[in-house]
Amino acid sequence: MNLTFKLNNILFLDIETVPQEESWENVPLSTQALFAKKTQYQRKEEFTAKEFYDRAGIWAEFGKIICISVGYFVDVENEKQLRVTSFYGDDEHKILTDFKVLLDKHFAKKSNILCAHNGKEFDFPFIARRMIVHQIELPKKLNLFGKKPWEVAHLDTLELWKFGDYKHYTSLKLLTSILGIPSPKDDIDGSEVAKVYYQEKDIERIVRYCEKDTVAVAQILLRFNNEDLVKDENIVSVD
Known part of the structure; x- marks a missing residue:
């Protein structure tokens, strides 16, 4: 593709989300009604709102972020090193605040770019919406108000792969497979994250999964x- 920007200016990222409540019974009645209306088109007559609630994590209005993993390249002895770190846990406000600090301190320059797979449709707007819910001021890289399309510093590997074919969708798993990249989906997939979080209470497993996705986007x-x-030995986890 002959991309013209510097890899060291890019922050790769992936997020993991879950429904705001563990079970439908914990959702306030007023929110149940809103969820039923919001998902009516997707559910059609096949599912009740209760049966559909395990998918609530895909909507920022009914879901929450439990992990944001990021990766960035640095040059070490003439080789690329990909450093990966994560913000995660039960406190979504802290996850978002810590991520904002990273953006504001280290990735706020005009040359800096955020990159994710399907990021323009999911990751970037989801993070921004949840920040607004928590009354966190949007970092410059997520505040799109008044910006022209070419001024938005967002890169989306799914969009690049579409080559203008906007009806075409390719999953991260499929794309890594055809490009000869080790699959990040060798443990769990997105549909299992809520179960691992609420039932198994294994956040570390989710973090590993999220970091693998972030590495895959960079690759x-x-x-x-x-x-x-x-190289594997040049993928480094940092605190």
Whole structure:
């Protein structure tokens, strides 16, 4: 693709979300009614709102973020090193605040870009909406008000792969498979995150899954640019 920006200016990311409540019975009646109305088109006559609630995590109005994993390239002894870290836990406000601090301190320059797979449709707006819910001031990279399309510093590997074919969707798992990138979906997938979070209470497993997705997005961009994949020994987890 001959991408013209510097890889070191990109912050790769992925988020994991779950329904705000563990079970339908814990959802206030007023919210149940709103959820039923919001999902009526998707559910049609196949599911009740209660049966559909396990998917509530895909909507920022009814879901919450439990993990944001990020990755960024640094040059170490003439090799690319991908450093990965995560913000996670039960306190969504803290997750979002810590992520905002990262953006404001280290990725606020005009040259900095946020990159995710399907990020423009999901990750970026979901984070921004949840920040507004928590009354957190949006960082510059997520505040799109008044910006022209070419001024938005967001990169989406799904959009790049579409090549203008806007009806075409390719999952991260499929894209890594055809590009010869190790699959990030070797443990759980998105449909299982809520169960692992609420029932198994294994947030560390979710973090590992989220970080693998973040690494996969970075590797995909390297392949798009006809560059070598980053070696396993050069993928480093940092606190």
